[in-house]
Amino acid sequence: MVTLLPTNLQYFAEVARTGSVTEAAELLRVAPSAVSRQIARLESSLNTSLFARHARGMALTEAGERLLAYTRRAELETRDLMASIGSGATAQFQQISVAATEGFAHRVVPRAMARLRRVHSRVSFKLHVVGSAEVIRMVREGEVDVGATYSLGHQDGVRIEHSSTWPLHAVVAAGHPLAERESVTLAEVAEHPLALPMRDTSQRELLDSAARSEGLSLVAALECSRVAPIYEFARSGEGVGFISELGIHQPDDGLVHVKVEHYVFGQRSAQLQTPAGRPQSPLVLDFLRLLIGELDPDYVPERAGAQHTARR
Known part of the structure; x- marks a missing residue:
C-alpha cells in the first residue's frame, strides 16, 4: 500500500x-x-x-x-486520500467506517446509513458492533471515522460531536408485577431476579454505581454481553432486564418498558465521537448530521460538525 x-x-x-x-x-x-x-x-x-x-x-x-x-490517523487519511485520487474527481466513492455499541447498531446507525445512501448512492459502510471501551479505542486510534457509544464522561483523544442523555428502563414481561407501573425505583427492581449486562459495559457501571449509592445489592440471575438474550429472559417472565430508551423499538411483543428513576443515570450520555484532530470529509459530516437527527429531532443541520449537546 x-x-x-x-x-x-x-x-x-x-x-x-x-x-x-x-x-x-x-x-x-x-x-x-x-x-x-x-x-x-x-x-x-x-x-x-x-x-x-x-x-x-x-x-x-x-x-x-x-x-x-x-500515526494510525495519518495512515487512514492517506488511505482515504489515495482512494479519492484513484477513483477520479467525479466518481465520489467513499467508505465510512463506524464502530457502535449494540444499542446504536440496532436502529440508529443503520437508519442514518440508509438515508445517506439515498442521497449518495456510491458511499459504502463498514460497521463494527463492539463494546463501549472498544468503540472509544477505535475512535481514539483512528481506526474508524465515527463512533457511537455510551460514555460516563469525557474521553481523551476523541472529539464529541453530539451528546445526549436517555432514561434507563426496566424490561419486563407483560404479566410481571412491575408491568403496570409508569416508573419504578432501583430498590424495587432489585427485589426481582435480574438480567444484567457484563461488568465491562457502561450500563453495568451505571447500575452498580447507583446500587452502591443506596447500599443495594444487584444479584444477577443472568449476565450477558448481548441484548437479545436479556430480552428473551425478561419475556419469559423470569426476571427483569435493562435498556436505554434509545434502544427501545416497537413492537416488542410481550414486553413492557418501565422507567427506572435514579439521579445517577443522568451521568451517562449517548455520544457520537470522531478522532480528535482529524478533519472529516463532507460525506462523513453529512453522515454525522443524519446520526444527530436520529438522536435529536430538534437538531439544526447547519450546526453539523460542531459539538452539539442535547438533554432528554
Whole structure:
C-alpha cells in the first residue's frame, strides 16, 4: 500500500505493532540497525522516549502511545486520500467506517446509513458492533471515522460531536408485577431476579454505581454481553432486564418498558465521537448530521460538525 508517512514514522509504527526491532526490520525488508537509527533520531527530535526497552521486547511509553494514535490517523487519511485520487474527481466513492455499541447498531446507525445512501448512492459502510471501551479505542486510534457509544464522561483523544442523555428502563414481561407501573425505583427492581449486562459495559457501571449509592445489592440471575438474550429472559417472565430508551423499538411483543428513576443515570450520555484532530470529509459530516437527527429531532443541520449537546 502506498504511504505518505515519513520513513521514521513508518519504522516506528512497525516496531510498535511487533514489539521488536528485528521483526519490524524483517517486515520492512531493511537492516535492524536502520530501524534502530530511525527510532533513535525520532526520540531525539521529540526529546522523549517512545519505547521502554525490555528483555522480552519493546513496549510503548505514554508518549509512544500518543504518537502511534497520530500515526494510525495519518495512515487512514492517506488511505482515504489515495482512494479519492484513484477513483477520479467525479466518481465520489467513499467508505465510512463506524464502530457502535449494540444499542446504536440496532436502529440508529443503520437508519442514518440508509438515508445517506439515498442521497449518495456510491458511499459504502463498514460497521463494527463492539463494546463501549472498544468503540472509544477505535475512535481514539483512528481506526474508524465515527463512533457511537455510551460514555460516563469525557474521553481523551476523541472529539464529541453530539451528546445526549436517555432514561434507563426496566424490561419486563407483560404479566410481571412491575408491568403496570409508569416508573419504578432501583430498590424495587432489585427485589426481582435480574438480567444484567457484563461488568465491562457502561450500563453495568451505571447500575452498580447507583446500587452502591443506596447500599443495594444487584444479584444477577443472568449476565450477558448481548441484548437479545436479556430480552428473551425478561419475556419469559423470569426476571427483569435493562435498556436505554434509545434502544427501545416497537413492537416488542410481550414486553413492557418501565422507567427506572435514579439521579445517577443522568451521568451517562449517548455520544457520537470522531478522532480528535482529524478533519472529516463532507460525506462523513453529512453522515454525522443524519446520526444527530436520529438522536435529536430538534437538531439544526447547519450546526453539523460542531459539538452539539442535547438533554432528554
